[in-house]
Amino acid sequence: GQQLNQSPQSMFIQEGEDVSMNCTSSSIFNTWLWYKQDPGEGPVLLIALYKAGELTSNGRLTAQFGITRKDSFLNISASIPSDVGIYFCAGLTNTGNQFYFGTGTSLTVIP
Amino acid sequence: EAQVTQNPRYLITVTGKKLTVTCSQNMNHEYMSWYRQDPGLGLRQIYYSMNVEVTDKGDVPEGYKVSRKEKRNFPLILESPSPNQTSLYFCASSSSAPMETQYFGPGTRLLVL
Numbered sequence: 001g002q003q004l005n006q007s008p009q010s011m012f013i014q015e016g017e018d019v020s021m022n023c024t025s026s027s028i029f030n031t032w033l034w035y036k037q038d039p040g041e042g043p044v045l046l047i048a049l050y051k052a053g054e055l056t057s058n059g060r061l062t063a064q065f066g067i068t069r070k071d072s073f074l075n076i077s078a079s080i081p082s083d084v085g086i087y088f089c090a091g092l093t094n095t096g097n098q099f100y101f102g103t104g105t106s107l108t109v110i111p
Numbered sequence: 112e113a114q115v116t117q118n119p120r121y122l123i124t125v126t127g128k129k130l131t132v133t134c135s136q137n138m139n140h141e142y143m144s145w146y147r148q149d150p151g152l153g154l155r156q157i158y159y160s161m162n163v164e165v166t167d168k169g170d171v172p173e174g175y176k177v178s179r180k181e182k183r184n185f186p187l188i189l190e191s192p193s194p195n196q197t198s199l200y201f202c203a204s205s206s207s208a209p210m211e212t213q214y215f216g217p218g219t220r221l222l223v224l
Contacts, residue, residue, distance in 0.1 A: 002170075006153070042115075042201050042215025043154070088153055097161060098169060099144070099213075101154040 002027050006089055006102030014110050019076040021087060021105045029091030029100075032065050032072040037086045037104075046087075047074070079109050113138045115216035117202050123222045124192055132187045132219050134202030142205045143185040144169070144213070145177065147198040154201065160185055192223045 006023045013019060023032070031050055035043035047058050049065035049072060056063055060077045072089055089102040115136045124130055136143065144159040146169075156169030160179040174196055176188040185204075189196060202216040 004153075040218075042203070042218055043213075044215070045212045048212075090154075097159060097167065099156050099159075100170065101146075101156075103151060103153040 002100045004089055004091060004100055004102040006105055008105060010106040012108045013079055015079060017079055019079055022073045023089030023102045024071045025091055028069040030094055031092035033090040034063050034074045035088045043088055081109050081111055083107060084109050115202055115204055115214050117216040117219050121220050125224050126193055127191050130189050132200060134185045135183050136204040140204035140206050144203045145187045146201045149198050194223045197221060197223045
């Protein structure tokens with residue numbers, strides 16, 4: 001199957017710091033999505049990106065759909081303790097039916 | 112309340128004993144999907160369904176079966192479970208377009224001995 005490489009694998013940051021993570025693929029995707037998973041729960045959609053070059057914000061979160069359509073970036077500004085969790089990128093194939101997820105970035109925010 | 116429910120939440124079984132994990136959504140969604148989550152591998156799609164009676168293989172369908180006889184239900188069947196199917200399983204649904212928000216169930220943790 002297709003591989004989405006997500007980095008970094010884990011991050012430990014101080015409260016108030018900004019966070020950046022990215023996701024790269026060997027294949028082109030038509031849609032990129034970013035999810036957050038809290039312990040013991042299913043992933044929740046944070047941001048969806050539909051066009052190459054698109055930059056979208058959701059509160060303190062900003063994500064970009066790479067120009068090559070093979071990568072995406074997520075930034076979190078002024079992190080707070082409730083940002084703790086695992087963040088996943090996901091790509092939707094050209095057919096629009098099948099999802100591929102990244103391996104996740106585990107974020108720990110130190111108060 | 113709009114939700115995706117899965118049962119059971121936890122299951123311990125033995126190799127070869129057939130099992131079914133149920134998934135139900137109350138949002139009239141057309142798209143439903145099953146994923147497994149393993150450490151270091153993220154979520155991998157097992158099967159998905161675009162609508163009633165329409166199912167397709169995802170990335171890792173081997174050893175699994177699904178059915179979609181009704182819009183709200185999408186059970187995952189393991190005919191002969193093996194230890195390598197020990198995992199955390201999630202069901203998800205979304206409206207007609209898969210790129211719309213997928214709502215995930217709470218997960219089913221399966222241990223196959």
